[in-house]
Amino acid sequence: MKIRLVGIIGFCITVAVDLATGRGWWNYHWHYRRSATVSEAKRSGLPGDDIAVLTMPSGGLIQPDGRDIRITTASGRIVKHRVLMVGPGDVVRIAFALQPPVKKYFVYFGNAQADKPKQILKIQRGVLMETWAYPGGGIANFHQVLGVFRRANVFLGRDFRRDIFIGHNPFGPQNRICSIFTGALLCPRDGDYLFSTTSRDASFLLVDGKVVVRNGGHHRAWPRAVKIGRIHLKKGLHELKVYHVSTRGDPIIVAAWRPPGVRRIWKIPPAAFAPIVRATPGFIEQYGKALTADFIYHHAGETFLANRYLQRYEFVAGLSGRFVGKCRYEWDFGDGQKLSITTSAAKPVKCEHVYLSDGAKKVRLVVTIGASKLSRTNVIQVARPWDRITENRMEPLGLYARLVAEYDFTSASAVDIANAIVLFKRTGLFDAIVRAGDALISKKDAPAQALREAMDIYADVLVERMNNSCKAIEALLRAAKMSSSPAISARLMSKAGRYALQSGNDTLAMKIFSQAIHKYSALTTNEAIRDAKIGIGDVWRYRGNYKKAL
Structure with a gap:
């Protein structure tokens, strides 16, 4: 390979000519590419393509539906692929056909005029999970469940799993979901197979398109095999599909089987599914x-x-x-x-x-x-x-605190600063609390609850660790103006009044308590107003006027 040197202000950059001139580039209409490497590439000998899965950052350079993605070998030979999901954020997940013994591939993208590829990879490996938000509707029988999936239009995610044994949603916090699991099941011998599902709410198991287990309706996940189906299968690869709808609670689903010659029904193990491999992305190159x-x-x-x-x-x-x-x-x-x-x-x-x-x-x-x-x-x-x-x-919290203590809080959001202050309190970084608190009160506004929690910590450190009541009072009064919640503002002012009284400044304390009552008593009836009224009584007691204190 020829090499050229490009001088740039006092040093040299050595570059390969094929990147600068486009040699070895599959198609110049695709402006970017990224390598994808697999650690092993052996033929399984099973029907269909062996599969690798790649999850990679897109840099915002891929079309929203991923139609411009193409995958080639190093020699430029196109391989079939399927875009599993684009997003959230600038990330894309792709399954593509392996070409053993090839281990290095290139993913091309960045062509706004590209059409969808003519051939889409048919997935016959692993266990593919596809999940949508549950749109509502009956789930008593398989016909109703199919209707649920036809109506589902909020896509949550798609990825491969080791098996069908799950008690959470891997694509987000939602628990009202509906999922389809498609597995490439390896049957070890000819014979009668028993299958079972246990699930929270409806689940149906199909083998080669035939419904084997019917477990419809709303119910809890049983700890044993209750719904069981039997089917005669030949040795080799079969398509196993499980439909699951969870309308409440943790979305639990387990698929189990009993192959011929086995005495008990067990969860279908990962080794019973034809394997996939994960590919590792390289850095982006530009044509x-x-x-x-x-x-x-x-x-x-x-x-x-x-x-x-x-x-x-x-x-x-x-x-x-x-x-x-x-x-x-x-x-x-x-x-x-x-x-x-x-x-x-x-x-x-x-x-x-x-x-x-x-x-x-x-x-x-x-x-x-x-x-x-x-x-x-x-x-x-x-x-x-x-x-x-x-x-x-x-x-450990200490690991996070050490990293966050180096942050520039003047450019951080109020929520981030408030969370940092809580972190520093838990790890004893009091100087960092003061630095973060100083930045927090310089903001124009802040969410009320975050402000309340952070200011309690910040003010306490100023008074108890730094012996600076004046700064604590000023900070609390400033925070009270930042808050959009009358209840939080009144609480912060009452705390400022307490610090003023503790420091012996009864005049300032009386002023703060009175202002809190005057400004916020008509807007909130919370305990902060009660504390301000008690504070006024404490000021009179401090002055020795016990009659007015009552």
Whole structure:
């Protein structure tokens, strides 16, 4: 392969000619590609295509329905694929046909004029779960359940599972859902097979299109096989399909069987389904560009904090193409936080980030090489890893606190600051509480409950740890103006009045208590007004006037 050198202000970038000129590019109408690598590529010998599944960031460069996606081998041979889902955020999941012994493939995208591919991969491997929000309707029999799926129009997710044994929704917090499981079942021998489902609410099991188990209606999941069906099957690959509708509670569904020669009905094990493999994405390349910046991310962990979960993500950034010299990686994590890393190494750069609230985060990477800047943006939907919530693996709060303590809170949202303050209290980082609290009261407004919780902690630290009652009083009065809730505002003012009285400033305390009553008593009847009235009595007692205190 020929190599050329491109000089850029004091250092050199070495790039492969095929990226700059487009050699080896399958079709120049597709502007981007990303490699997909599988660790093993052996033929199973089963009917149909062996399958790999790839989940990758799209950079917002793929069409909303994924119609512009094409997958090829390194030699440019098209392989069949099926887009499983696009989103949430800038992410796409694809199943494609393996071509053993090929291990490296390319995913092409970024063609707005592309039509849908003519051939769609027929999936005959693994267990594919497809889930929609339950639209309502009867579920007493199979005909009614099919009607539910015809009406379902809120798609939640599609991915492969190890088996049909689940008690949660892996695609989100909803529990009123309807799911179809399609499994490529490997029957070990000829004979009569027993099948059973246990589920919360309706489930129906089909083999090769024939209904074998009918378990309709609203009911709980039984701990034993109650609904059982029998079918004679030949050795080899069969299509197993399970329809499940959950209208309430945790969406529990288990598919079980008893093959010939086995005495008991057991959950169908993962080994009974024809396997799939997971592919690993590489960095994006752009047609005609010698060097392209990109990043890949994954959810790395979560922790639990006072009725909320915090999420940790790991990011890996790199360049497609080769270079020699220094470059600067600048991250904007989409929540007001930024990070800059300068390196002279050509290997990928890693970092991690804690998100203090859920939602869509627009993450942007800018790589500066001399006078040139390369960038990549992905919208990440930050949320709990719903498919792993049953593992209950919570990371230490201290790990999260150490990362968050480095944040610039002046650019963070009020909700994120409030959550950070709660985190710092739990981990004893009092200086960080003060820094975050200072940033919080500089905001124009904040959600009432978040403000109340954070200000209680912040003010207590100012008084008890920093011996600064004046600052605590000023902060509480400022927060009272920020809140849109009269009840929270009155509570914050009453707390400020208490601190004023404790510090011996009875005049200020009387003024604050009186203002709280005058301003908010007509708007709320909560205990904060009662506390303000009691506070006025305490001021009179402090002054020795016990008659007025009554």
